[in-house]
Amino acid sequence: MAFAGHTDVVPAPYPEQWSADPFTLTDVDGLLIGRGVADMKGGIAAMLTAFEHALPHINLDDFTFYFLITSDEEGEAEFGTAEIMEYLKQRDEVPHYCIIGEPSSQSKVGDVIKVGRRGSVSGEVVIQGVQGHVAYPQDANNAAHKAMMLGRWLSELSWDEGSKDFLVVSYKSLA
Template identity: 45%
Template sequence: MASNQPADPIPIAQALIRCPSVTPAEGGALGVMEAVLRPLGFTCTRLPFAEVDNLFARIGTEGPHFCYAGHTDVVPPGETGWSDDPFSGLVRDGVLHGRGACDMKGGIAAFVAGLADFLRANPNPKGSISLLITGDEEGPSINGTAKVLEWMEANGQIPDMALVGEPTSQTMLGDTLKIGRRGSMTARIALHGIQGHSAYPQKADNPIHRLVRVLHRLTAEPLDQGSQWFEPTTLQVTGFDVGNTASNVIPAVARAMVNIRFNDLHSSASLTERIQAALAAEEARADLEVSCSGESFLTEPGAFVDGLQNAIRRATGREAKLDTGGGTSDARFIARYCPVAELGAVGAKLHMVDESAPVAELRDLAVLYRHVLEEFLG
């Protein structure tokens, strides 16, 4: 490549896609990352936790410290339906094909290409740049970003700001900038009654009736109307089971599962109290198990968000919508340590059969990421 030509993310993306890194397998993807980052001057550190391999790479020691976070693990391609080998990295008609092209090996490759161009123009940037690349984003998210952040904190590597490269654009590159995410929690309820014959209900205590009333208390009214940056909280009953095969038996236990996606007006603790109150109102004997995959978080608009919007404006001419929608991402872990936002390609084909990304879009994304680095470190 001639020195005056921009770095091309496509060969990097192809090399990553050709690594069968179905979560939690590393598949050689982190080796690809090390091979492109070390010649740029990065110090690379492998961080294995249990069966998950992760990578932390950094250039520079001074502040401000900008961190790019992403994942090389991918979801399984499935058994059938692909037009080509899902790990081929094939380019056809201006489109890159393969598992991870969209989510998010293409995005990581775009950042590396933009980073290479930035460093070529700024061989002595005023701060430092790191990459937190995990192999556990598509999996349980236990031994990936969360554990790497703990290591970073213990070793004085926490950044001043972080950008997660998830494919967050909606229809055009740079049309959306995620500055927060809703929290997500699941409650599993086992409500106990007294088993009996359905012809003699006075001798039994039907847990189904009590559980239905509990669920009605939880779903009858909206939890809120939304907040300044978040849409309304949603509570959905996602499971109901009594395991009863006999039509004339009142069961002893009824079970339900509830999933709540909540905004910044709530916490998992306050919502747990709400469920406990609904159970108490029915004088229910129940076991309640709650798991929270992440609390809601928000990076308030300010210097960091303004800088990202400026970069988007320079690269695309668009005004990015500030958004907090969607599911969860690893940004929920990073938000505990520093301001974080999410900016990446259009997520039209993520997790789909024949996952793909336009070549031109990935090259434009590399330009956008170069502008992001210029905004904060140029």
């Protein structure tokens, strides 16, 4: 069984908008406030604590536990979970179960446990236009307009049908 998590965090460009300094772990009425606490250092702390409690009750001859902790998850990750999974596959070691401590709660901790994990698709799009003078719009082709049409098309694309654990949220239905 594996516990998977990441230590990297997203930027905090406006610390003045936080209820406490994001760069100092602060206890605010029992809630720990700090950069990356929710996503997902709190999850790693919970996993380590759970493992510490479980350890005396586990026969390690029967189980292998993995802590798959990457610092390359947020943004365009290259050397995170995908790299770890490739490494484990080469060693013919693939965990049967994996618990990921990502934040999934709606209103209080633990009220939602997700089964599975959403995927993601990344890519790079180059949109080329043709520059021109405003007096001769027929000779120009505005790349920003093309980008907006692409954005609309992508937002209306149906990627899959969802499942009982993963709803499909279409931007059409939000409009």
